[in-house]
Amino acid sequence: MSAHFGESLETSLPRRMRRGPKVLAIAGVVLVVAVIVSAFVNLPYYALTPGTAQNVGLQIGVPASLNQNHPGSIDLVDVEVTPVRAIDWIYYELDSNASLISSAAIQGPETNSQYDTEGVLDMSDAQQAATVVALTQLGYHVTVTPNGSLVYALDPGSPGESALEVGDVIVAVGAKPVTTPVALSTALAPYQPGQSVTMTYRPYPKGVSRKVTFNTGVWRLQGTGANQQLACTPTNVKSSWPIAKLVEVKGQTYLGSKQHPGHATACIGVLDAEPSYAISKLPFQVNLNSEGIVGPSAGLAFTLGLMQKLDRGNLTNGMQVAATGTMSVTGQIGAIGGIQQKTVAVRSAGASIFLVPQANYAAAEKYAGSKLKVFAVSTISQALKVLERFGGRIEKPAG
Numbered sequence: 001m002s003a004h005f006g007e008s009l010e011t012s013l014p015r016r017m018r019r020g021p022k023v024l025a026i027a028g029v030v031l032v033v034a035v036i037v038s039a040f041v042n043l044p045y046y047a048l049t050p051g052t053a054q055n056v057g058l059q060i061g062v063p064a065s066l067n068q069n070h071p072g073s074i075d076l077v078d079v080e081v082t083p084v085r086a087i088d089w090i091y092y093e094l095d096s097n098a099s100l101i102s103s104a105a106i107q108g109p110e111t112n113s114q115y116d117t118e119g120v121l122d123m124s125d126a127q128q129a130a131t132v133v134a135l136t137q138l139g140y141h142v143t144v145t146p147n148g149s150l151v152y153a154l155d156p157g158s159p160g161e162s163a164l165e166v167g168d169v170i171v172a173v174g175a176k177p178v179t180t181p182v183a184l185s186t187a188l189a190p191y192q193p194g195q196s197v198t199m200t201y202r203p204y205p206k207g208v209s210r211k212v213t214f215n216t217g218v219w220r221l222q223g224t225g226a227n228q229q230l231a232c233t234p235t236n237v238k239s240s241w242p243i244a245k246l247v248e249v250k251g252q253t254y255l256g257s258k259q260h261p262g263h264a265t266a267c268i269g270v271l272d273a274e275p276s277y278a279i280s281k282l283p284f285q286v287n288l289n290s291e292g293i294v295g296p297s298a299g300l301a302f303t304l305g306l307m308q309k310l311d312r313g314n315l316t317n318g319m320q321v322a323a324t325g326t327m328s329v330t331g332q333i334g335a336i337g338g339i340q341q342k343t344v345a346v347r348s349a350g351a352s353i354f355l356v357p358q359a360n361y362a363a364a365e366k367y368a369g370s371k372l373k374v375f376a377v378s379t380i381s382q383a384l385k386v387l388e389r390f391g392g393r394i395e396k397p398a399g
Contacts, residue, residue: 043084046106047092048099050341051078053322053349056298056305061287067309072316074308076301077324077345078293079338081106097344109156109271114166118152119294121167121204125274126295127288129327130302132279133380135286136331137303138310139396143280144329147171149184150204150276158232158269159217164201169276171209172200181273191266193218194235199268204276216266219244221255232267277329297336299327300355303380304387307394315384317391322346323355323383331380335359343367343374353390355383 056076084092084100092098107115135142148169154161164170170178173187174197191197198213217232220241233239245262246253256262288302301323308315324342326334336342339360346354347369354374356364361376368374377383384394 043086043089044103045084045089045100046103047080047082047084047088048101048338048341049080049082049092049095050097050345050348051080053077053342053346053351056301057309059289059291060302060305060309061285061289062306062309063284066284068311070308070311070314070316070318072308072314072318073320074301074305074316075320075322075346075349075351076293076298076305077322077342077349078298079341079345081338097341099338099340108153110153110166114154116294117166121150121152121274122296123290123294123298124205126297126299126327127290127302128277128279129329130288130299130306131282131286132329133327133331134303134306134310135282137307137380137384138394140283141280142282145278145280146179146275147278148202148276149178149181149270150274151201151270152274153270153272155232155267155269155271157234158267159214159234160232160269163199163212163214164268164270165203167204168201169204170199170201170270170273174198180275184270184273188216188266188268191216193264193266195266197268214268216268219246219265219267232269295336296326296334297324297338300325300333300377300380300383303327304355304383311394311396313393313395315387315392315394317387317393319353319390319392320349320351321353321355321387322349322351324360325355325357325377327380333357333378333380333383339363340367343372347372353386355386 053075055073057073092100110118132142132144148171151164151166151168151170154164154166170184172178173184176187178184178187194215196213197216198211200209200211202209215235217234219230220233220239221228221244222231222241223229230244243264245256246265247256247260247262249260286306304315304323324336326336335357339356340363343354343364344367352373354364354368354372355377356374358376358378361374364374375386377386
């Protein structure tokens with residue numbers, strides 16, 4: 001039906017149709033507000049995306065008289081870890097090279113400060129191990145001595161959390177010296193829950209020794225079913241969680257059973273401890289610069305990169321070699337995270353060989369493509385043998 005003369009088209013339309021533009025305007029405003037809000041709302045996730053593969057030799061300093069300028073490179077590869085905002089969620093979900101990881105899976109119970117400190121400790125340990133292993137492989141004499149138990153993670157609310165910090169190195173419990181994490185457990189074994197304990201510690205890496213006295217806690221069972229876990233709680237704090245009855249069998253601690261009833265066990269709340277080492281004076285100055293990269297996964301790359309700098313032969317035979325993996329002072333290579341993103345970064349950088357820990361090999365091979373050769377290595381000796389297969393060689397400068 002046509003509108004009457006003199007009557008506007010708007011007033012002649014049905015009422016529901018006339019409301020349309022207003023509804024669309026309101027919806028538009030709501031959408032704009034939602035987008036703005038989502039840009040400021042952080043979700044409990046991190047996005048792992050490919051980082052870069054860069055020549056680690058550019059971050060290694062040795063005396064000019066020893067520096068070898070070989071063709072080829074050892075590449076350190078990293079991963080971008082980005083907090084996820086609500087507005088970013090769909091973008092990362094659609095990115096085949098991104099992985100969304102819960103904050104709890106990455107950070108665990110640690111505070112932001114503790115988590116950041118752990119990353120710095122990891123890199124420091126990686127650099128120390130890389131220096132020891134590289135120089136030893138090249139024939140230099142380097143002495144490594146265990147000198148304490150490095151606090152790597154503390155149980156929230158435990159007695160130790162109020163007395164110690166992540167990064168402290170425990171060197172004694174009472175009058176008993178502590179040189180390793182195992183020695184720490186052994187020294188604490190005679191203590192009863194709630195008993196006073198005095199610990200000697202120093203801040204990592206070379207702080208002045210201090211003493212702290214506090215009461216030990218007791219292990220309790222928190223949660224139910226698959227979520228049940230041990231928590232170190234002060235004995236003077238009331239709790240509905242039952243005290244855990246623990247027993248040690250052949251050096252391993254288990255929950256008690258009918259055959260092994262177990263008993264209440266003292267604790268301080270150190271969830272994770274790593275060995276701390278002192279190394280002898282080096283034959284010359286070595287400088288490994290991480291330039292803001294944290295974590296332990298650069299250990300293998302730093303080791304091979306330092307060898308490439310000092311080796312009179314040519315470890316890479318002119319090839320672009322990428323490497324990732326933790327490194328221990330004994331030359332053992334350990335697993336790392338973010339292997340999918342690291343493999344993509346290595347492939348994009350044009351490297352021809354990628355050395356990865358055994359546990360990460362299958363995933364790296366999946367994303368390597370047709371040109372990148374991936375090799376699984378568990379020790380520094382295995383890594384060197386792979387490079388020797390492609391013409392790499394070592395000429396030890398130490399004779």
